[in-house]
Amino acid sequence: MNTNTRKFPEGFLWGGAVAANQLEGAYKEDGKGLSTADVSPNGIMSPPDFSLEQFNLYHDAIDFYHKYKEDIALFAEMGFKAFRFSISWTRLFPNGDEVEPNEKGLQFYDNMIDELLKHKIEPVITISHYEMPVGLVKNYGGWKNRQLVEFYERLAKTIFTRFKDKVKYYMTFNEINVLLHAPFTGGGLLFEDGQKNEQDIYQAAHHQFLASALAVKAGHEIIPGSQIGCMIASMVTYPYTSKPEDMFAALTQDRKTLFFSDVQSRGKYPTYMLNYFKDKNIQIEMADGDLELLQNHTVDYIGFSYYMSFVASTAPEHQDEKTAGNLLAGVKNPYLKASEWGWQIDPVGLRTVCNQLYDRYQKPLFIVENGLGAVDKVEEDGSIQDDYRIEYLDAHIREMKNAIGDGVEIMGYTSWGPIDLVSASTAELRKRYGFIYVDRDSEGKGTNNRYKKKSFDWYKNVIATNGEDF
Ligand code: BGP
Numbered sequence: 001m002n003t004n005t006r007k008f009p010e011g012f013l014w015g016g017a018v019a020a021n022q023l024e025g026a027y028k029e030d031g032k033g034l035s036t037a038d039v040s041p042n043g044i045m046s047p048p049d050f051s052l053e054q055f056n057l058y059h060d061a062i063d064f065y066h067k068y069k070e071d072i073a074l075f076a077e078m079g080f081k082a083f084r085f086s087i088s089w090t091r092l093f094p095n096g097d098e099v100e101p102n103e104k105g106l107q108f109y110d111n112m113i114d115e116l117l118k119h120k121i122e123p124v125i126t127i128s129h130y131e132m133p134v135g136l137v138k139n140y141g142g143w144k145n146r147q148l149v150e151f152y153e154r155l156a157k158t159i160f161t162r163f164k165d166k167v168k169y170y171m172t173f174n175e176i177n178v179l180l181h182a183p184f185t186g187g188g189l190l191f192e193d194g195q196k197n198e199q200d201i202y203q204a205a206h207h208q209f210l211a212s213a214l215a216v217k218a219g220h221e222i223i224p225g226s227q228i229g230c231m232i233a234s235m236v237t238y239p240y241t242s243k244p245e246d247m248f249a250a251l252t253q254d255r256k257t258l259f260f261s262d263v264q265s266r267g268k269y270p271t272y273m274l275n276y277f278k279d280k281n282i283q284i285e286m287a288d289g290d291l292e293l294l295q296n297h298t299v300d301y302i303g304f305s306y307y308m309s310f311v312a313s314t315a316p317e318h319q320d321e322k323t324a325g326n327l328l329a330g331v332k333n334p335y336l337k338a339s340e341w342g343w344q345i346d347p348v349g350l351r352t353v354c355n356q357l358y359d360r361y362q363k364p365l366f367i368v369e370n371g372l373g374a375v376d377k378v379e380e381d382g383s384i385q386d387d388y389r390i391e392y393l394d395a396h397i398r399e400m401k402n403a404i405g406d407g408v409e410i411m412g413y414t415s416w417g418p419i420d421l422v423s424a425s426t427a428e429l430r431k432r433y434g435f436i437y438v439d440r441d442s443e444g445k446g447t448n449n450r451y452k453k454k455s456f457d458w459y460k461n462v463i464a465t466n467g468e469d470f
Pocket of ligand 1: 373
């Protein structure tokens with residue numbers, strides 16, 4: 001291969017990604033309301049506990065709310081070009097349905113963004129990342145209620161109007177497809193019998209599609225030249241064997257994910273999904289004008305997270321040997337090793353997914369999450385030798401570079417959790433992703449001081465050489 005084609009473009013957005021509830025803390029400060037994360041004691045897959053007596057690591061997280069200057073200085077030292085973060089809905093609209101935003105909440109993000117710009121780091125905003133006001137769950141039933149579209153549109157417009165001169169990159173919903181797997185975290189949905197119900201889930205998805213299209217519309221009007229993307233958890237699936245049925249099972253599994261980006265990027269419901277709804281007797285309530293809205297305001301780029309790949313098999317014996325994945329258990333791939341949490345490590349899968357998404361949509365891609373969750377050990381001399389993390393990221397960055405060589409347009413790469421933060425699926429601090437170690441444990445004990453891991457200098461060099469020499 002001609003190595004010149006395998007080159008990261010000038011201005012490639014290297015950096016890191018976080019979510020408000022996983023690092024900010026200060027969950028009751030400056031007028032913030034209670035969010036669904038604040039009542040998710042065991043992570044995103046578990047049911048909520050509306051009692052505040054329950055200890056919850058998200059309440060204080062790593063106290064980024066007060067330490068952001070120190071943390072951003074460390075990101076700047078690594079040479080970050082971009083920092084992806086989410087806006088906590090409840091800092092701006094504590095119950096979700098207020099008409100006027102909370103100025104103190106806006107001020108926090110204003111200050112934080114100024115700090116990023118001071119260091120020449122491009123802010124990348126996720127408007128909604130796995131949390132919403134508890135008020136919208138209790139009083140409206142979450143995203144199955146169409147009124148949420150209006151509340152979200154208000155949130156998005158408030159953000160665009162306030163940050164229009166400072167922020168160009170946005171994405172509408174984090175891992176929108178995870179609504180299928182974690183409907184409370186993705187959509188504030190609760191089910192009376194505790195059983196997931198696809199009718200509510202897909203109705204909620206329709207409302208999120210509308211909300212996303214309205215945000216794209218408003219963003220383009222308020223900020224000419226802004227880039228507003230979707231964000232999916234990519235879940236590339238391989239057939240276990242070359243048996244045609246396995247191949248079809250893999251395709252069907254992938255469509256569960258791609259359905260979301262199909263609607264947001266192609267602007268219409270794909271026939272395979274409309275037929276699925278008919279088969280399952282799922283009736284999506286739509287209003288006049290909904291389909292035009294989706295068609296007229298598609299996303300500018302495809303944002304996605306990539307951690308692992310999946311396998312589909314029709315063989316009964318494979319159904320019993322699931323991986324230990326905490327978000328989604330799947331069939332084991334005999335060719336891959338897995339992380340301690342059962343996430344199957346597959347760098348080549350990243351190249352595959354980049355090619356698939358680009359072939360399908362012909363829009364720029366933005367890899368906005370990737371990383372290894374691992375337990376780190378602090379050595380006696382205070383160092384953290386996280387070679388396993390370097391190995392994981394190194395292999396994935398090489399495959400991203402191969403994808404660029406294949407002709408895929410990639411805007412940037414923000415690795416997940418550049419500073420240790422609370423895990424979304426397990427609500428603990430044992431599972432760490434950072435280049436920066438935070439001295440805090442899952443019981444909330446520790447100094448909360450920050451220390452550089454071995455991977456800190458490694459990533460700094462990746463960025464300094466624009467991915468040429470690492
Ligand atoms: C993604 C989420 C993030 C993040 C990451 C790692 O699904 O968008 O919020 O947490 O996964 O997951 P975990 O924290 O469960 O290891």
